[in-house]
Amino acid sequence: MTLMLRALFGLAALAAASVPATAAEAPPPPLTISAQGSFFVGGRDVASESLSTLPAYAAAGTITVDQVYVRYQIPVSPTRTPLVLIHGCCLTGKTWETTPDGRMGWDEYFVRQGFPTYVIDQSWRGRSAGSPAAINAVKSGKANPDTLPAVFSAGREPAWTIFRFGPEFPKVFAGMQFPLEAQAEFWKQMVPDWSASLPVPNPTVPALSELAKRLKSAVLVSHSQSGIYPFQTAALDRSGIRAIVAIEPAACPDPAKDDLAPYKDLPILVLFGDYVDQSSRWAPRLKLCRAFVAAANAAGGRAELILLPEIGIHGNSHMLMQDKNSLEIADWLSGWLDKRAPVKG
Amino acid sequence: MTLMLRALFGLAALAAASVPATAAEAPPPPLTISAQGSFFVGGRDVASESLSTLPAYAAAGTITVDQVYVRYQIPVSPTRTPLVLIHGCCLTGKTWETTPDGRMGWDEYFVRQGFPTYVIDQSWRGRSAGSPAAINAVKSGKANPDTLPAVFSAGREPAWTIFRFGPEFPKVFAGMQFPLEAQAEFWKQMVPDWSASLPVPNPTVPALSELAKRLKSAVLVSHSQSGIYPFQTAALDRSGIRAIVAIEPAACPDPAKDDLAPYKDLPILVLFGDYVDQSSRWAPRLKLCRAFVAAANAAGGRAELILLPEIGIHGNSHMLMQDKNSLEIADWLSGWLDKRAPVKG
Numbered sequence: 001m002t003l004m005l006r007a008l009f010g011l012a013a014l015a016a017a018s019v020p021a022t023a024a025e026a027p028p029p030p031l032t033i034s035a036q037g038s039f040f041v042g043g044r045d046v047a048s049e050s051l052s053t054l055p056a057y058a059a060a061g062t063i064t065v066d067q068v069y070v071r072y073q074i075p076v077s078p079t080r081t082p083l084v085l086i087h088g089c090c091l092t093g094k095t096w097e098t099t100p101d102g103r104m105g106w107d108e109y110f111v112r113q114g115f116p117t118y119v120i121d122q123s124w125r126g127r128s129a130g131s132p133a134a135i136n137a138v139k140s141g142k143a144n145p146d147t148l149p150a151v152f153s154a155g156r157e158p159a160w161t162i163f164r165f166g167p168e169f170p171k172v173f174a175g176m177q178f179p180l181e182a183q184a185e186f187w188k189q190m191v192p193d194w195s196a197s198l199p200v201p202n203p204t205v206p207a208l209s210e211l212a213k214r215l216k217s218a219v220l221v222s223h224s225q226s227g228i229y230p231f232q233t234a235a236l237d238r239s240g241i242r243a244i245v246a247i248e249p250a251a252c253p254d255p256a257k258d259d260l261a262p263y264k265d266l267p268i269l270v271l272f273g274d275y276v277d278q279s280s281r282w283a284p285r286l287k288l289c290r291a292f293v294a295a296a297n298a299a300g301g302r303a304e305l306i307l308l309p310e311i312g313i314h315g316n317s318h319m320l321m322q323d324k325n326s327l328e329i330a331d332w333l334s335g336w337l338d339k340r341a342p343v344k345g
Numbered sequence: 346m347t348l349m350l351r352a353l354f355g356l357a358a359l360a361a362a363s364v365p366a367t368a369a370e371a372p373p374p375p376l377t378i379s380a381q382g383s384f385f386v387g388g389r390d391v392a393s394e395s396l397s398t399l400p401a402y403a404a405a406g407t408i409t410v411d412q413v414y415v416r417y418q419i420p421v422s423p424t425r426t427p428l429v430l431i432h433g434c435c436l437t438g439k440t441w442e443t444t445p446d447g448r449m450g451w452d453e454y455f456v457r458q459g460f461p462t463y464v465i466d467q468s469w470r471g472r473s474a475g476s477p478a479a480i481n482a483v484k485s486g487k488a489n490p491d492t493l494p495a496v497f498s499a500g501r502e503p504a505w506t507i508f509r510f511g512p513e514f515p516k517v518f519a520g521m522q523f524p525l526e527a528q529a530e531f532w533k534q535m536v537p538d539w540s541a542s543l544p545v546p547n548p549t550v551p552a553l554s555e556l557a558k559r560l561k562s563a564v565l566v567s568h569s570q571s572g573i574y575p576f577q578t579a580a581l582d583r584s585g586i587r588a589i590v591a592i593e594p595a596a597c598p599d600p601a602k603d604d605l606a607p608y609k610d611l612p613i614l615v616l617f618g619d620y621v622d623q624s625s626r627w628a629p630r631l632k633l634c635r636a637f638v639a640a641a642n643a644a645g646g647r648a649e650l651i652l653l654p655e656i657g658i659h660g661n662s663h664m665l666m667q668d669k670n671s672l673e674i675a676d677w678l679s680g681w682l683d684k685r686a687p688v689k690g
Contacts, residue, residue: 027379027380028380030377030378030379030421031377031378031381032375032376032377033375033376033378034372034375035372035373036376036453037442037443037447037449037450037453038439038442038443038450039443039447039530040530040533040534043529043533045532048500051497051498051499051500052497052498052499053495053497054495054497054541057497057499057503058499058500058502058503060500060502061498061499061500061501061502061503061504062500062501062502062532063498063499063500063501063532063535064529064532064533064535067533069439071442076375092471092472093472094383094414094472097382097383097416098382098383098384102382102384104382105382105383108381108382121472126437126471126472127437127438127439127466127471127472127534127536128536129498129533129534129535129536129537130536130537131498131537132496132497132498132537133498135480135493135494135496136493136496136497138483138490138493139490139491139493139495141490145483145484145486145490146484148480148481148483148484149480150398150399150484151477151480151481152396152397152398152399152402152477152481153396153397153406153408153474153476153477153478154396154397154402154403154406154408155393155396155403155405155406155407155408156406156407156408157403157405157406157407158402158403158406159406184388184409185384185385187390187407187408187409188385188388188409188412188474189385189472189474190408190409190474191472191473191474191475192474192475192476192477196399
């Protein structure tokens with residue numbers, strides 16, 4: 001094959017890969033669920049005079065913000081503890097759905113493994129509302145530009161390094177498992193992120209607490225930016241929290257500052273992928289999480305930190321729930337939960 | 346029962362109603378689907394120097410905007426034409442999911458009736474990304490405040506009248522079917538709306554065209570603000586559009602200005618609820634849609650305008666897919682589609 005033919009073939013393959021409906025794998029068998037739906041947890045009412053600058057919509061009124069959108073599916077015979085899947089920076093609950101190259105997402109796979117599964121959008125993200133009032137106050141001259149919210153999007157070039165697809169855009173780590181041939185579909189998942197303009201803890205945290213109490217027993221599964229949220233939720237109230245799984249957390253609790261009592265006897269897994277030691281962003285975070293795990297266990301905890309390469313799973317990016325071996329990791333995680341956080345009788 | 350006891354009971358009922366999990370109705374039988382998932386259609390790359398004002402995230406980079414998030418479920422034996430459910434102003438695809446009082450949404454109900462069902466978030470809304478660049482340009486002093494986007498939220502007090510819960514907040518039309526006891530859950534569905542800052546047609550329109558072509562035969566079901574989108578999509582390209590259902594459209598094509606040729610032989614339903622003649626917002630829009638339907642039919646169209654009270658269904662608000670009789674309306678709509686837009690052999 002000439003270079004030009006190879007180039008053409010490459011383009012065609014990429015185009016095909018960006019259309020999930022044409023994924024080549026045999027389709028999975030039908031899925032039967034006992035229930036599904038969506039609802040909100042959390043939220044507070046805010047009265048504002050700056051909801052609009054348009055004549056067709058009134059500037060004054062009451063809106064609800066800080067609530068968290070939750071979408072769930074329940075297996076016909078649940079055999080495992082409900083999972084709450086919490087996405088990271090600049091993303092939404094889409095993180096856990098169909099992968100960029102059209103394979104099954106963790107949201108469905110875990111339902112098929114017997115887990116009731118709850119996927120959220122963080123507050124002020126996706127289907128969880130924010131407020132435009134700060135923008136409109138500036139647009140209408142009532143406030144100064146420096147009062148505008150710190151809302152940001154991650155460009156793909158810097159995100160490439162953060163997601164550890166390679167050391168820098170567009171270089172790729174050898175053996176990397178992310179489906180880069182479908183990266184165009186992945187970049188479409190990214191949305192503006194208001195979290196830096198929100199209070200600490202993020203309003204998602206009390207909403208997660210409300211959700212855990214409603215579910216009575218839930219595993220809070222975080223990713224990246226949301227890594228600290230389940231820990232903050234447990235510090236608020238342990239009710240309903242069966243275990244914490246922190247996938248590549250941006251932060252773990254700090255044993256030098258944070259009370260570790262909320263984590264006593266709580267099954268905790270901190271999970272990282274591959275190439276972490278080659279990342280100036282992630283290597284220090286891994287180190288701090290190691291320190292947390294050690295300190296938590298010294299204080300009566302049941303925490304564990306796993307690097308996937310240590311258990312023979314290689315090539316994983318920061319987006320390991322979308323990597324080509326994502327279901328292999330899901331299987332391993334199911335096994336960990338069965339062992340460390342089985343259903344309570 | 347004393348007045349005070351009645352008041353207490355009322356509060357308890359309201360609290361219960363706001364928790365969908367406790368809905369009193371018998372649960373529906375399990376649901377079996379052959380496939381589900383999510384993907385994006387549309388989108389364009391934008392390079393920007395204003396993605397962030399935070400040191401932790403680079404200001405320069407490339408993002409994708411204008412894409413439309415699509416979530417779908419396919420029945421095991423589809424017997425009907427795929428539906429694309431397109432929400433309206435200040436809302437997301439949540440519109441079609443579980444109702445505020447915890448009943449089944451149209452998204453699932455239509456799957457159970459044999460329709461492959463696709464729920465979208467309009468571009469720049471929900472899980473469909475926008476860009477924060479215009480905000481950051483002003484925040485960092487590179488642009489003037491009047492360049493800020495016209496992004497608005499609808500407060501519940503003005504929205505009350507727009508949604509025709511009553512003539513004005515908090516009055517209620519006699520016999521109104523919206524589950525107002527769960528209104529707190531409904532207000533949580535509302536999100537900021539960027540549509541006024543986007544080009545016309547809205548980028549959702551070419552994305553819908555891409556989706557219709559992929560589905561090969563689809564019924565585009567709009568609501569309110571999105572009412573004009575399916576008509577604009579058909580004007581762009583009829584490929585893949587089997588029929589249009591416009592539920593309480595904010596606008597129909599204007600026979601005085603718009604070419605009606607794209608609607609020749611196309612099954613079109615314009616559907617309105619109750620109390621329309623009591624609404625200064627909706628009565629004129631109904632009148633304009635009547636004029637469109639007449640003109641489209643005079644030009645070889647197959648358009649029909651139905652007011653629900655005319656077919657014996659009473660008390661419907663603007664949010665008729667969430668009203669207490671929402672599934673009765675869905676059944677009627679299924680019947681209309683079977684008659685007017687049956688599956689093509």
